[in-house]
Amino acid sequence: xxxxxxxxxxxxxxxxxxxxxxxxxxxxxxxxxxxxxxxxxxxxxxxxxxxxxxxxxxxxxxxxxxxxxxxxxxxxxxxxxxxxxxxxxxxxxxxxxxxxxxxxxxxxxxxxxxxxxxxxxxxxxxxxxxxxxxxxxxxxxxxxxxxxxxxxxxxxxxxxxxxxxxxxxxxxxxxxxxxxxxxxxxxxxxxxxxxxxxxxxxxxxxxxxxxxxxxxxxxxxxxxxxxxxxxxxxxxxxxxxxxxxxxxxxxxxxxxxxxxxxxxxx
Amino acid sequence: xxxxxxxxxxxxxxxxxxxxxxxxxxxxxxxxxxxxxxxxxxxxxxxxxxxxxxxxxxxxxxxxxxxxxxxxxxxxxxxxxxxxxxxxxxxxxxxxxxxxxxxxxxxxxxxxxxxxxxxxxxxxxxxxxxxxxxxxxxxxxxxxxxxxxxxxxxxxxxxxxxxxxxxxxxxxxxxxxxxxxxxxxxxxxxxxxxxxxxxxxxxxxxxxxxxxxxxxxxxxxxxxxxxxxxxxxxxxxxxxxxxxxxxxxxxxxxxxxxxxxxxxxx
DNA sequence: TAACATATGTGCGTTATTTAACCAAATGGA
DNA sequence: TCCATTTGGTTAAATAACGCACATATGTTA
Numbered sequence: 001x002x003x004x005x006x007x008x009x010x011x012x013x014x015x016x017x018x019x020x021x022x023x024x025x026x027x028x029x030x031x032x033x034x035x036x037x038x039x040x041x042x043x044x045x046x047x048x049x050x051x052x053x054x055x056x057x058x059x060x061x062x063x064x065x066x067x068x069x070x071x072x073x074x075x076x077x078x079x080x081x082x083x084x085x086x087x088x089x090x091x092x093x094x095x096x097x098x099x100x101x102x103x104x105x106x107x108x109x110x111x112x113x114x115x116x117x118x119x120x121x122x123x124x125x126x127x128x129x130x131x132x133x134x135x136x137x138x139x140x141x142x143x144x145x146x147x148x149x150x151x152x153x154x155x156x157x158x159x160x161x162x163x164x165x166x167x168x169x170x171x172x173x174x175x176x177x178x179x180x181x182x183x184x185x186x187x188x189x190x191x192x193x194x195x196x197x198x199x200x201x202x203x204x205x206x207x208x209x210x211x212x213x214x215x216x217x218x219x220x221x222x223x224x225x226x227x228x229x230x231x232x233x234x235x236x237x238x239x240x241x242x243x244x245x246x247x248x249x250x251x252x253x254x255x256x257x258x259x260x261x262x263x264x265x266x
Numbered sequence: 267x268x269x270x271x272x273x274x275x276x277x278x279x280x281x282x283x284x285x286x287x288x289x290x291x292x293x294x295x296x297x298x299x300x301x302x303x304x305x306x307x308x309x310x311x312x313x314x315x316x317x318x319x320x321x322x323x324x325x326x327x328x329x330x331x332x333x334x335x336x337x338x339x340x341x342x343x344x345x346x347x348x349x350x351x352x353x354x355x356x357x358x359x360x361x362x363x364x365x366x367x368x369x370x371x372x373x374x375x376x377x378x379x380x381x382x383x384x385x386x387x388x389x390x391x392x393x394x395x396x397x398x399x400x401x402x403x404x405x406x407x408x409x410x411x412x413x414x415x416x417x418x419x420x421x422x423x424x425x426x427x428x429x430x431x432x433x434x435x436x437x438x439x440x441x442x443x444x445x446x447x448x449x450x451x452x453x454x455x456x457x458x459x460x461x462x463x464x465x466x467x468x469x470x471x472x473x474x475x476x477x478x479x480x481x482x483x484x485x486x487x488x489x490x491x492x493x494x495x496x497x498x499x500x501x502x503x504x505x506x507x508x509x510x511x512x513x514x515x516x517x518x519x520x521x522x523x524x525x526x527x528x529x530x531x532x
Numbered sequence: 533t534a535a536c537a538t539a540t541g542t543g544c545g546t547t548a549t550t551t552a553a554c555c556a557a558a559t560g561g562a
Numbered sequence: 563t564c565c566a567t568t569t570g571g572t573t574a575a576a577t578a579a580c581g582c583a584c585a586t587a588t589g590t591t592a
Contacts, residue, residue, distance in 0.1 A: 015542095016325040018579070020549065024287035025330055028349065033356035041569055050551060055571075059282040064291055065384070072558095072569075076353050078382050078391040078492065078528070083294065084350030085390070085408020087342050090299035094405040116344050118331070124351070125344040137403040139360040142351020226344065262344070282571095284549070286579065307539055316581050321541075338539075338588090 020057075023049055027057045028066065028080075033142060037073045091262045093126065101128035101228075104253045108246060110230045112253060115145065117156045120172050122147060122227065148174050148188055149181055151201040151213030152229040158195035159217050159224040165192065180205040196221060200247045210234050214243070216250035218258045225263040228253045286323075289315055293323045294332065294346075299408060303339045357528045359392065367394035367494075370519045374512060376496045378519060381411065383422045386438050388413060388493065414440050414454055415447055417467040417479030418495040424461035425483050425490035431458065446471040462487060466513045476500050480509070482516035484524045491529040494519045 030046040031038060038046070044054040058074055061067035065079045088094060097114070105112045105128030114126040121144040147153035147168060157165040169189050175181075182188050195201040201215040212234045219225035228250050237243060257263055296304060296312040309324060310317040324340055327333035331345045354360060363380070371378045371394030380392040387410040413419035413434060423431040435455050441447075448454050461467040467481040478500045485491035494516050503509060523529055 013325075016322055017329050018286055018290065018322050018326045020284055020286035020579075021290035021323055021326045022330060023550095024284065024290060025332070031356070032352040036353075036356035039569075040571095051570080052552085052572085053550060056282055056284050056549080057287055059279075060284045060287045063283050064288060066291070075528075078353075078380075079384060079389075080353050081350050081391045082384055082389050082408050084347050085403070085406075086298040087302075087344075087346050088403065089405065089408055090297070090302035094403075114344075118345060118348060123345075123348050125347045137351070137354060137360075139355065140351075142348050142355055262341075286549075289580095305539075306541095317540080318542085318582085319580060322579080 023047070023053060024057045024060065027054060028061060028076075031067075031074075031076045037070075037075045039072045039074070043074070091260075096260060097126060097257065097262070098129070100253065100256055101126060104128070104249055105130070105230075108230055108249050110232050112228060112230050112250075113140070113152070114226055114228055114257070115152045115156075116226045117147075117160070117224075118144075120147060120168065121145060122150065122152045122156055125226070146174060146177075146207070148172060149177060149203065149206040150229075151203040151215035151231070152227050154188075154192050154195050154203060155201040155215035155217055155227045155229070156224065157192045158201065159219070159221050161222055177207045178205055178209040180209065182206055200251065202243055202247070204234055212237060212243075214246050214250055216247060216254040218254045218263045225258070228257065289313070289319060290323045290326065293320060294327060294342075297333075297340075297342045303336075303341045305338045305340070309340070357526075362526060363392060363523065363528070364395070366519065366522055367392060370394070370515055371396070371496075374496055374515050376498050378494060378496050378516075379406070379418070380492055380494055380523070381418045381422075382492045383413075383426070383490075384410075386413060386434065387411060388416065388418045388422055391492070412440060412443075412473070414438060415443060415469065415472040416495075417469040417481035417497070418493050420454075420458050420461050420469060421467040421481035421483055421493045421495070422490065423458045424467065425485070425487050427488055443473050444471055444475040446475065448472055466517065468509055468513070470500055478503060478509075480512050480516055482513060482520040484520045484529050491524070494523065 026047045026049065027043055030043050035042070035046065040051060040055050040058060043049075043058060044051040047054065049057075058067065062069050062074070065077060067074050068077050091097070101112045101114065111130075112128040113124050115122045115124050117123075124140045124143050124145070127140045145152055147157055157168060160168075166189065169185055169192060176183060182191070191203075199217065202212065204212045207213065208231075210233060211231050213229060213231040215227050215229040217224055217227055230246065230250060232246070292313045292315065293309055296309050301308070301312065304312070306317060306321050306324060309315075310320040313320065315323075324333060328335050328340070332343060333340050334343050357363070367378045367380065377396075378394040379390050381388045381390050383389075390406045390409050390411070393406045411418055413423055423434060426434075432455065435451055435458060442449060448457070457469075465483065468478065470478045473479065474497075476499060477497050479495060479497040481493050481495035483490055483493055496512065496516060498512070
């Protein structure tokens with residue numbers, strides 16, 4: 001949980017930024033899936049904010065109904081769902097974006113996901129749903145992926161402003177997720193630059209052994225809106241042609257999504 | 267869009283409320299499903315805030331990545347989904363609450379919904395999904411229901427603090443949704459009080475002609491956490507026994523949901 | 533194009549919030 | 563049980579944000 005804005009977003013004049021609001025949102029965000037119940041001290045620690053401020057901001061959230069108090073503990077209330085629900089309905093996720101993901105998921109034969117950068121991770125914001133398992137929202141949306149060793153992550157880095165991306169590749173901690181995880185940061189940089197050159201990302205066995213990830217961008221270099229991705233068993237991929245066909249389908253989803261007003265702004 | 271906190275929530279000392287954060291959240295909330303793209307002036311009008319403040323707060327949202335700017339227009343970014351996603355996963359909506367709703371939906375034979383009060387409406391926060399129509403989140407969550415003429419709404423009023431509820435019943439504007447809509451506010455008050463007495467709500471043909479709504483509370487009087495509800499064709503209801511059986515099932519869902527940590531806080 | 537209407541951006545005095553230090557109460561080990 | 567820590571809450575000086583008023587920009591109509 002960092003207070004700094006997303007390092008992949010561009011700046012706005014300092015005098016036009018309300019630090020109180022920034023801090024408030026940081027408090028709100030401190031309640032992630034691994035921290036559903038927090039004390040004031042914990043929030044202060046997670047956000048790096050002063051405890052007195054945390055107290056005020058958290059009580060404000062309670063006052064507004066976004067959070068609830070239970071003795072020393074605070075937790076979010078279902079009211080936070082309203083913001084997301086309004087967004088989803090207003091942008092016709094249910095009627096346009098979700099069906100599109102589902103359609104391509106059928107063609108690709110794998111789950112198709114939509115992700116955006118957030119801090120030093122990629123975060124899922126939507127995912128195709130098979131008929132059997134209704135309601136993926138509660139399961140996957142908000143889940144995080146590392147940037148350096150996943151196809152979605154590298155796609156994000158590839159189309160992000162170069163200085164920021166290189167700084168991220170140079171310094172972001174990572175672990176050896178699998179035997180094939182690239183440990184050499186220079187090599188990661190090379191691969192990310194290759195992604196930018198070709199306009200898609202394929203990462204084999206680096207995050208999960210035996211799994212190959214694919215990703216395609218929505219939006220152009222330095223104007224990335226989101227990334228679509230999928231993954232499949234590496235063993236199931238028989239030829240370069242298989243790979244390129246998957247990428248081609250992802251690029252089609254990306255293009256169709258890019259036409260939606262959600263991803264077509266400046 | 268009102269700046270006042272939810273009238274059904276209790277107060278917190280004024281000095282412990284950050285007005286800047288309150289205003290910031292009001293700006294965020296101004297982007298509802300009917301207002302996906304807003305100019306600064308529109309936001310100012312919707313929130314009743316000063317335009318200079320709106321500008322700073324909105325630019326802060328852009329800075330944080332929650333909103334995007336497109337010339338004079340602003341819109342939310344998919345990043346707002348992260349908050350809800352974290353909440354849903356952290357509270358195991360996908361693994362516990364959603365399946366529970368689905369299970370009872372099958373037994374009742376109708377869609378089962380979960381709603382909370384927000385301002386002068388009830389808002390859906392979850393809904394059972396049939397196998398055919400995956401992903402209801404984007405469709406229904408965030409949708410609003412009137413308080414005075416729906417079962418869910420009257421249940422909320424019945425278990426809310428009395429002074430607030432009576433004030434709401436006395437003054438909240440409403441229209442004649444159907445031929446049977448109760449137009450007499452005193453009669454509405456009586457029916458709400460009856461709901462409180464019996465612990466459930468049934469409303470026939472008042473909101474949609476030919477449709478009967480049922481609702482049961484999660485949490486007690488003055489400590490309402492949420493409401494579960496369902497609705498069905500009035501013609502399909504043959505006896506008082508039918509009605510009570512539906513209510514009984516709703517009360518069971520409510521009880522089970524009430525045991526979940528989400529709804530069992532103080 | 534002119535004139536009007538509306539919207540965005542900016543400077544400054546007033547108001548509010550943060551910060552840091554402090555206290556009291558609660559917590560948790562030894 | 564005691565004592566060391568941690569936590570929640572409060573205060574006053576320093577800082578930041580608000581809201582008003584004005585300036586600038588945009589766009590609409592005659």
